[in-house]
Amino acid sequence: MADPDKHDNLLSNHATTKLTTQTLLEPGQLLAERFRIVRLLGHGGQARVFEAYDEVLETPCALKVLAQEADSNEVEHLRNEVLLARQIHHVNVVRIHEFYATAQATFFTMSLVNGVVLSQALDDRPAAVDIIKWFKQLVSALQSCHESGVIHGDLKPDNLLIDTDGNLSIIDFGIGRTLDNNTTQFGSTGFVAPELAKSQQATTASDRYALGKTLALMLEASDASSWKNASIKKRSLQKLAVRLQTDTPNLRPSLAQCRDVLHFETSRLKQWAALVAVVLVILSFLVYMLPQEPAERDSETSVTTIAIAMINGEPALAELTHLLLQAEPNIYSIEPQNVNQLIENLGIQPFESASERARLAQLTQAQYLLILTPRTLGGKLQLHTLLTAHPSEQVIFSKTFDTENVAPEQLVRAISEAFNDVLPNQNDESQPSDFIRYKVVQDLAAARAENDITKLTLKLRDVIDSPQMPAVLKLQARIELAIINQQFEPAASLLDQLLKQFPHRADVLAQRATVAAELNDLSGAREYYRLALSYDSNQPMWWFELARLKIIQGETESAINEELTQSLIQFRQREDLSGQGLILNAFGVAYLRLAKFDTAAQYFQQALEYRTEAREPRERITTLSNLATVLAITGQIDKADEALREATRLADAINDDLAVAHIENERGLLFEEQGDYYSALRHYKRALDIRLREGDDYVQSQSINNVAFINFLIGDFSLAEVYWRQALQIVESLDEQATLHSIQLNLVQLLIAQGQFNQAEQLLAELLRSNDKSAEANLSTQLQISRLNFLQGRMAVADEAGKQADQIAQSINDPRGAIESLLWRAEMAVLLHQTQLFEQHATSLKAFQNEFNREQRLIFDWLLLLGQKENSQAELTAFAERVINQQPSRLVEIKLLSELVFRGKFPESATVWKRLEQISNERVFASYLPYLAARGFDNSKQLLQAALQQHASFWRNYELYSYLNDVAFDEQQRAAFERLIENMNEEQQQAYRAFARSR
Incomplete structure (x- = not known):
């Protein structure tokens, strides 16, 4: 084995000498006749780390080997590292062992940590x-x-x-x-x-x-x-x-x-026991004290508001304090998180200054402040308790308790004795039952935190069945259990019982608002939130919920200026990043509803700064989808697609199938906006498949509606109707108005296109009777009323409905709505030969050209072509080829091509005839009849004659009868003309009579 101290000989050489140690060691190589290399673990600029096996001690280890060609200074530096590190003996510092300098390498050994x-x-x-x-x-x-x-x-x-x-x-x-x-x-x-x-x-x-x-x-x-x-x-x-x-x-x-x-x-359990002891005693004495400090509210209420401030303590302990106080029916405890956020973000020091306490009491609207301050003195944990009344600023109780090695029961007695000095003739006989209640409240809080519904349900039933629990606590347990089981009507009844006893409990009022919203009593929910906020205005989530309800009911601008702004201010005061992201996203949604798309996009971008991938991936997905919608509306398709791709990546990363479905739905909308209907259908179907597996009825109905609409656009009308009627059945049971109106309007469009006017009128009548339609639904309703009346020859009514649709679009600043209404009004004008009116509409439409989608551009150019005094056959042929190549929605393609052949003289070999034979559908009669007239074959004339009798009220019958070339139909033709003229306004009559004379 090599001598661990041989490096001394090396270091005696010149400092500039390079050491050519071999650091590219191979597995199996043996160093210092002891350490066999297993594998490379990592490397940096100066060294490599290998896993090795110590054959002497028969144990794995790690080697840090100095980089190749290290000079003696670097070797000395590595030796210093070992000397330093060997001085440290700590379980969370990797243990360094020995230093080696050999001909093969310079290295040291250390413990191997996987x-x-x-x-x-x-x-x-x-x-x-x-x-x-x-x-x-x-x-x-x-x-x-x-x-x-x-x-x-x-x-x-x-x-x-x-x-x-x-x-x-x-x-x-x-x-x-x-x-x-x-x-x-x-x-x-x-x-x-x-x-x-x-x-x-x-x-x-x-x-x-x-x-x-x-x-x-x-x-x-x-x-x-x-x-x-x-x-x-x-x-x-x-x-x-x-x-x-x-x-x-x-x-x-x-x-x-x-x-x-x-x-x-580390001292959590001791703090917890100390705090519980303090709270239980304070609870009993607060009940005694309240009559001495009457509430400043009206005489009906016996509810006293208290704010708990936990200075430098554990939030879970403050939350338990809050829950225990909330169990007292005549005490309303403000959320400790809200109180502490005010203290931290506004720099309030309630423990140090009476003026600061007064400031906190004013901000929280509290009548009492309970300030709990755990601190360490001389290595011992102490708990200081300060109770003050406001606005009198009276210090009711102030004392420090040593909680080290003191049982909760002993602390209870100590605090009770201290309270008795302030409030004589008190006793602590109620404390044992208070400890039982503390345990119940603690168990309930734990079950809620774990989101364990089964455990929570069992605990609530224990409270309800326990003879030791007070009646009010049992009632609260019954309410929570009813809400868990989605039994909202019983929950509402129980909450009303509680509010009858304590009408000024802000938290109960807010809970009642939530239940009212679940029962679709939106006006009632708004009133309950308003009352709750009148007693506790420092609740940003309540402001948000109130804003959401107002937006649903169409009061969007008011919600923006009032409730959403108030909510954002409070979340910013608390430096609550999640809350700020929520409200900024809500601002975006609100401005989207107002069709203020640039402003909406700005708010969505701001929300994304708070809803980061690391902090809130699900919320980020929602905002990205919202942003994509706005970008698509404003024609920024590439940016919209980029946003949705990021949202898809996030949804896949967190395995959220419903989020994936939502994004697929948005991607479908994106392709729909571009006129790529088959791609849109593919994405919409993926969303539907996921939602049928995992979603609720509401999202299923939305997806079914989307799939139906695309089938309608590509010409599969039967399948579209099946889907829409299925969606209608689902959404009617949900009483979800916005989706219901959307499906009804889509179905109306299909029924009108197929000439099923009676059914269309019935649905439109239902829509007109509905008082809670959105502005967009009102606009679409007027457009469909206009189309229905136009096809049946009631031109004056059609023109008036078209004007109303246009006015609604302008009033809500809706570019898409304006484009749709103007295109339709221009189409009516060109078909009725109102040249001057058509030119006015065309001029108005040119202002929106940059916002046209592909299909709207095609329709606009078609109208410009028809609006010319004369059309050459070459122009008509070229445009027909353009329509065929672009492949718009089936209904649009049939309409455009049939009108072109009706006005022109296409040879039999023209591509347009072959295409019309493929796509023409007698159910789409308004385009099918002109096609038959233009075809001119004997068989076509027979079909046209039968169709004219079937659709006797069709507006164009006067023109179509002339294509039969039979005097036997002159009377029907004259009658059709007179009927049409009778139902026109004066401007329409003048233009159409001029057209009739010119034929």
């Missing part, structure tokens, strides 16, 4: 519990290094290892140094403290800067949803990370201070 570096582990979005554990281990290990006189100098995720047991270890002291030698090069880009980058004077403070940087990366990469019930607040660790990264070294928290932040989790 695992991945932290940077790789963070890719898996670790949970809060792992982040807290790793940070604790890192702080402890780094403190051991510093106490041993060692500065790491290159602390970063790539130099931290997570082993197979999930524990963190510090590795790689390749540029470490002792505290009395500060001239070595330090640090990796991004982790270098400002002072180190300037002067190279490394200290323990520069390690702490890198510690803060590492902590920030750990928090950013963690699963955001896992922090809800974490033992330490994420916000506390984020603040610590920021403080560690301050530019001034002496302002960075010490490692001891870092451990203090973490200490509360």
Whole structure:
């Protein structure tokens, strides 16, 4: 075996001498007659790390081998690393063993730890519990290094290892140094403290800067949803990370201070027991005190509002305090998270100053403040309790309790005695039952946190059946159980009972609002939220829910200016990133409904800054889909597709099939907008298949509607009708108005196209009777009314409905609606030979040309062609070829081609005839009849004659009868003309009479 100290001979040579050690070691190679190489583990600029087998100790180990051609200075540097690292004995620092300098290589041995570096582990979005554990281990290990006189100098995720047991270890002291030698090069880009980058004077403070940087990366990469019930607040660790990264070294928290932040989790059970004892006593004494400090609300209420502030404590403990207080029917406890966010973000110090407490009470609208402050003094955990009344600012109770090694029952007695000094003639006889209630509340909170519905249901039933539980708590349990089972009508009845006793409990009012919304009582839900907010206005989610209800009911601008703005302000005050993302996305949706597409896109882009892939992948998918919709509407197809591709990648990554279905649906819409109907159908069908497996009735009906519409566009009318009637049946049972109106309008369009006017009129009558249609549904209803009346020759009514559709589109600033209404009005004008009116509509349409989709462009150019005084056959033929090559929707293709052959004289060999023979459908009679007339064959005339009798009210019969070339039909022709003229307005009559005279 080689002598571990042979390096001394080498180092006696000149410092500039290069060592030609062989670092490209092969598996099986033996070093120092002891270490057999197994495999390469990794490498950097200066060294390689190998797994090896120690044949002397018969155990695996790791070797760090100096890079090839290392000079003696580098060898000395490596030797220093070993000397430094061997001074550290800590479970979270990789153990360094011996140094070797041989003819083959210069290396040292260390313990072999299997695992991945932290940077790789963070890719898996670790949970809060792992982040807290790793940070604790890192702080402890780094403190051991510093106490041993060692500065790491290159602390970063790539130099931290997570082993197979999930524990963190510090590795790689390749540029470490002792505290009395500060001239070595330090640090990796991004982790270098400002002072180190300037002067190279490394200290323990520069390690702490890198510690803060590492902590920030750990928090950013963690699963955001896992922090809800974490033992330490994420916000506390984020603040610590920021403080560690301050530019001034002496302002960075010490490692001891870092451990203090973490200490509360270690003392969690003691804090928990102490807090429970305090709360139980305070509960009983608050009941006694309330009549002495009457509420400032009207005489009907006996509810008192209290705000709980947990200073530097554990959020779960504050939440339990809140739950226990909420179980008291005459106490309304404000959400501790809301209270603490106000304290942190507005810099309020309620423990230190009466004016600050008054400020907090005013902001929270609280009549009492309960301030709980755990702190460590002399290594002992203490809990300070401060109870104040407002607006009198009276300090009712203020005392510090030592909670170390004190049983909860003993603490209860101590606090009770302290309270008795303030409020005589009290006793603690009720405490045992209070402890039972505490356990029940704790169990319920745990079941909710775990989202374990089965466990929660059993616990609620225990409360209901328990003779020891108060009646109000039983009633609350019955309400929650009814909501879990989606029995909303019984839940509403039970909530009404509770509100009859306590009409000013904001949380109960908000719960009643939720149930009202589930029962589709949107107006009632709005009123309950309004009342809840009148008692507790610091609830951004309630503001959001109220805004959502107003938007659904068409009061979008009011919701934007009032509730959404209020919600966003409060989420920003709390620095709640998730909440801000939610509201910014809601702003985007609201502006999308108002057809303010550029503004909507801006809000969606802002929402994406908060809804990051690491923090909220599902929410990011939603916003990306919303953004894609806006981009598609505004013609930015490539950007829309890019957004949907990212959304698809995220949905696949989190195995969310319903999200995939939603994105497939959006991609279908994107292809539909481009006129690629077969691609659209492929995506819509994929979405439908997933939703039929996993979705609810609502999303299924949406997908069925989409598939039906594409089948309608490609000409499979029978299948489209089957799908629509199936979707209609589903959505009618859901009482979901927006989707119902969409399906009804689509079905109306199909029925009108097939000449089924009576059924179409019945559906339109239902739509007209509905008072809660959106503006877009109103616009589409008027368009279909116009088309229905036009085909039946009621031209004045058709013109008026077309005007109304156009006016609605302008009033809501809807470019798509404006284009559709103007195209239809231009078509009516050109078919009725109203030249001047047509030119007006064409001019209006030219302003929208940049927003045309492919099919709208084709229809517009077709109208311009028809609007010319004369058309050459060459022009008509060229346009027919263009239509055939472009392959628009089947209904549009039939209409355009049949009108072209009706106006022109195409030879028998023309491609257009072959195409019309393939696609013409007698069910689409409005295009089929002109096609028959233009065909001119005897058989075609017979078919035309039969069709004219079947569709006696068709507006074009006057023109079509002339193609029969039979005087026997002159009377029918004259009658058709008179009937048409009678149902026209004056402008239409003048234009059409002029046309008739010119024939």
